[in-house]
Amino acid sequence: MSTQTPAQQRAGRRGFGKWFASTGWRHLIGVALCIYAAFPLLYVLSASLNPNGTLLSSNGLFTQLGLQSYIDLFRNEQRPFAAWFGNTLFIGLTTAAASVFLGALAAYSFSRMRFTGRRFGLVSLLVVQIFPQLLAVVAIFILLTSLGDVYPALGIDNQIALIMVYLGGALGVNTYLMYGFFNTIPVEIDEAAKIDGAGHARIFFTMILRLVAPILAVVGLLSFISSTSDFVIASVVLVSPENQTLAVGLYSYVSEEFTSNWSVFAAGAVLAALPVMALFLFLQKYIVGGLTAGAGK
């Protein structure tokens, strides 16, 4: 404003003052907010583009640009990033699909059928949710160790075993979320279909599942995010590097060679975060409502 004439300055100041009092200060907070929110992300991005960067040399933001770290990331044989990525996708997608299916089956019966033990079932699902699986990680480890002695496919260091453990936690979390949504679908639709001769399976698979698609997407995404970001159970179950997930693998990257490998780790972090962030921003509107129902991250 210093280059303006005094008259302009007065007018500008009045205009500016008024603007600042109404919405301008909000922009000031907005800019501060954006720096707080986005800076660490820009920092990782810049660190990942800094070839052979250490923790110290990553402090010069975007001073060096190169993709060498990304190449190194995929060439490291002790830390198979591509395998981690594939494992994470496999475990996340399978868990998400299966828990959506199991949850939808249960929610359908709770929402549409009246039977003895229904109330008990709903209450127990609420109570079970209070005790997260995480706390029983020791018991899960020992259970899988003894299961693995008999069935190697269900033992320690096996991804199927891990998925089954995740599915054990699925019903408690998802059924309630889905149950509420199923209840908003008018029962008249079911009844009309029944009169037309449709059986329960046909009603469920071809009608109800389509009508509740939004909640299926939300539950699927939540379960994908929670299973891919789990560290506790995954680190205990998956032992050998080629079987691990991104959360376990990238942690080992940092815990073993913290400062020297920083740019390679950053490259891994960028690649690991991108799909989740893209999905999140793409489905933003869609999931915000669902997230408020689920809480937590």
Added chain:
Amino acid sequence: MSLTHQKPPRSGDTAQAGALSPAAQRLATAASTSTGLILAKIAMIGIVDATAIFALFTAIGREAWAIAAVVAVITLVINVVYFKRGWLPAKYLLPGTIFLLIFQVFVIGYTGYIAFTNYGSGHNSDKDDAVTALLQSNQSRVPDSPGFPVTVLDDGGKLSLLVERDGVQLAGTAEQPLEPITADELAGFTQLSFADLLGRQQEVTTLAVPMSDDPSQGSLRTSDGRTAYQYTSNLVYDEAAGTMTDSTTSVVYRDTGVGAFTAPDGTQLMPGWSINVGFENFSKAFNDSSIRTALGSVTVWTFAFALLSVATTFFLGLFLALVFNDLRMKGRRIYRVISILPYAFPAFLGGLVWAGMLNKDFGFVNQVIFGGAPIPWLTDPWLAKFSVLWVNLWLGFPYMFLVCTGALQSIPDELAEAAKIDGAKPLQVFRLIKLPLLLVSVAPLLISSFAFNFNNFNVIYMLTEGGPRLEGAGLNVGSTDILISMVYKVAFVGSQRDYGLASAFSIIIFVLVSIIAVISFKQTKALEELN
């Protein structure tokens, strides 16, 4: 828990239901024609039963009776439920319930059982396994025993020893005791050349092939791949008396009920075995002062961390929601999208990235923002606590921002207008009208956010690994450890793993969580009555 986004079905959704994909149509036809349905059902259950029978035989073959019984019961229940007419709800509930019962309900109960044992490093299996392991590990060459000429064989990467005794060819591996072998079987092995022997020297010299099923017979070992000697244990197990005697020192180790053979002077032979120790783990947690102090400070910090995390994220989120809830403001969408980014960023990565930025010697914060000052963000007990909260605020405020924005927008404008007409000032409108209404809809989410942060392992562990270590604690526990990370560290980090004690901690957490749940349940009820 209630859904905040319940909405009536839109007509568009119903219309979509009419247009079925071919796969769905096939499924529908199969499901509605009774023969198709029955066939599909029989096929599915056939697969389940076949798998189950295979699993059952495997379990019986390995003498895993408990597992066999569980498999049998589950299979039986599946068959009854799906073949019986009616019982429709059970048909829908069964698949999820099986997983729930095994991997959530059972493991919680099992945690309770483990809490009463000394399961952990050195106490991993039963007494028989411990005896075998002891006899195998403390071996030395039988004095003046003859050498056997041996050949080292390779069978798909696994080494075995071939020896001729009394004109019979015998072979065995580390797991498989020596037994006669035919020429046909022998053809399947490859003999290790001299170069191979040198290359796999480590493997060859550590190979110990048991002489027979009886561990006291000792084993056959070779140091050069040509001559092997019989090695027997220095320990002699007296099965009748249940004692282990060291033949070199003639010290007698007895089973004194602590899960390991113990000498009169208290030395124990490791490995031991797991036994029931009653309330010892719990009494350790509450009576051993070094563990009690650690448990106490971790519990206090867990509550403080969870409460402060909810409070900081909620107030920042609410503040931002109020700031950006002004329709005159331009660019609100951009601010909102950028501020959501940390929420979309995976939490475990957030912790790791911030750990780098807050590094004392090389991190961005110290080097660039504080001009190279060595501020111990992650290694000073109080600063580490602050850093953990700071990073969790970064990860968590967008969620509260979204929630509060939604809640604010759902409050009808008429209420604020009516209050304004009645002469209320803006602050009063907020404090007396908007805030109570907002709290009613947000309170359940604050409670579940508290529950989430109570077990927010990732942020803590990725940022500080729970450190810096608590001084004077009898456990590997740090000053930013919360209860769940303490359980994890006691059970799985370091060389001394104590599953029993970790499970006892889990049970203590279960009790704490139940108490909170009961209180919070009453609290939400009270809040709902406000409305």
